[in-house]
Amino acid sequence: LSEPARIAITGVGLHSAHGGTDETWAAILNNRSALRCDHAWTLPAAEGRAAFPAAPAADPSPTEFLSDRKTVKYMGPCTQMAVLAAGRALRHAGLLGEEAAAAREGMALFLATGPIAFDVEQALTSFGDQAATDLLALRYEGLGRCHPLLPFKMLLNMPLGLVSITFGIKGQNFILYPGADQGALAMAHAVRGLRRGRFVRALVGGSACSLGLSPLMHLRRAQRLASSIEEAQPFSARHAGWAPADQAACLMLETEAEATRRSRTVLAYLDDTAVLGPGSVDHLWRTTQSTEAPEAVFCTGSANAGEVEADRERARQRWAAPPALASADGVLGVAPAASFVLSTALATLALSGRTLPAALCDRAPAGQFTRSWVSFHDQQAAALAVLAGPAEARP
């Protein structure tokens, strides 16, 4: 039997509160947090409630890759961020220009999104001055007053459609919704297809807008909204809740053979991904195939200090020398469908540089950073990814 193909990550694309991939990574290396309380969703102090921390995205206008203003008008912010992250991952992998059009055409595209701007207020406000009155128009004057582009900003498949249209990607595809596990499923599906030879490269990603009326309502009800920046820090004893964020992340995955053929630098290897359903985190940690201990486990989506401690205990039970825990949640915030892919992207950048930034971890790992896990779990799902640095021999 032939050995299954090893999967290489050859491109990373991000869009966060700090901006693009380089700006985001530089901010992390410089220990600069994106969380702030002076954002558009700050509640009036007179109401007696403290503002909550959040990480709104930097300007998501995708003009970096798309000059057609008519198409841009169709895009909600989640779609715009998906296009930005996808374009940056393609560029990082050397697959952006006209000369790579044929390579992009047969590429697979698996995305996750959510929450998206089917948040009527957010969809409407993207139309500018007319926005504030449109909601009222819908109520009092009927549909005719609403903007005809409103449906495009509400449909959940638009990130997939617009990434495909912008970059000419025509291969196998889907878009999933709305949690971090769905981003992990997109990655797992790409890995399975690559190993089985169904395609030689796949763009996977997640894009999410947590800073909208409905997502914030959900977080408030579920008591997952941190009330201070300190509470949003996963490694703080006072950790309680998230700082919601708008984010997108994409990864360019290809077989190692294809990366070698194209003479591309491998940033990291994605050696395994696994996703399970509700109440499965312990089973997943026990059963995931990985012969050597990672130096760090990137965790995302933990709701409180108890959950982080439970992850630490799982690590202690699995390995004699437990790895460091790392998380971007405390510096970039949490955007559900994007967060697992984003964590994998940050682990990839760290592995390619062999250094885990101090801003992300509970303690610095000893020696070089060569192996990492990425972990997510909540009440509905659990997901893991196993990564190795570029110089790692096959386990």
Place this chain on the structure above:
Amino acid sequence: MTRVVITGAGVSSPLGTGMSRFFAGLREARSGIREIRSFDASSFPVRIAGEVPDVDAEQMPLPFPEAAALRRDPKALFFLEAAREAVAQAFGKQALSVFLDPFRVGMSVATGLEIFHAPDLFAHIRGHQIDRVGLFEHAAREPTNAFLEIPSDLAVTCMAREAGIRGPCAVNVSACAAGSQALGEAFGLVRDGALDAVIAGGYDSMVNPIGVGGFSLLGALSTHNELGAAASRPFDGTRDGFVLGEGAAAFVMESVDSAQRRGAPVLAEVLGYGSSLDAFRVSDPDEHERGAVAAMQAALEDAGLCPAQVDYINAHGTGTRKNDPAEARAIREVFGDAPPPTSSTKSQIGHLIGAAGAVEAMAVLFALAEQTLPATINLHQQDPECALDCVPNRPRPARVRIALSNSFGFGGQNACLVLAAPDPSLARSLV
């Protein structure tokens, strides 16, 4: 690779809830389109739709208290009905964990937009602004998932918990292609041995003010309200847009080994799946139909079949001016000058958007089980640009061994499934 079979199926549709009612509706070439009853549509340009007539939100048993929010989201209830029917057919009264490792059973389900309860929001409009503080405080007092918006995936979570599923649950939102994609991905998971079984399906309802209003803004819907049951007219020269429908379908897909071990009924075999992207324009199909052609060819190649082996095509067949001739050209491109009979069951149930592919796969099951081609009703003046045998107005007895189901999404996603009548050697079949 593992052979994949369907051992359970359930449906909730404008023709009724349950496979027997749905099959009867197809057999009788009945329309499920009528005047909208679920909200006051009198001020809307479109006042007809295919609504599910027989699901009682108040009476439906729910698996746990937090699921009460689902009563405000009809599409979620349609899915619970369909999934329960499918699971009962596949496993009888036994828990699926009796037969399968729950960690190796997953879900792959398509859905659409989250239901936005505009009245929840309207109550907090002060002047011309939304009172965010009031909203936040109100939300904090409400139980999880019961205010403003019901998470689209809540029905999937509920079904996973009710059935004891511990494997991955994918929620596909690829618009009109989502249902077929969800089934296709489920097929791939079982065929590749990643899972032993998957509950696959789709559920959607856009029959609400936002859905009807939004598609009206796009000019995609038929405005011939006066035609009622005759308004959905795929492939007809007088068609003027699609009619919205709602509903759900669910299937238990599992490896043939697993089905044979417990002597489960085999309703159909899944042979292949293909997906593609148009990468053309947001609102128009590729003018040379390359995406649709690629998806059909990929599905046939995946199934190891040549076009001549296909006995029936369930078309995407929306009834819009652009879709139908484009699909007809794509079919002729793949199948040549004598394509197999091709009908659109959207003529009877409307366009179920995220659930369309799943419910139309149920129509394919009808064709395979009853050896009868479902009709394209309301087809009286066939558009010469849609040069296909569209099985006009009456179902037609035929030998149907292999069928293709097409779904082409708004935004350029295409997905095609190939299903086959059960191989008599596999297990006892429905027929």
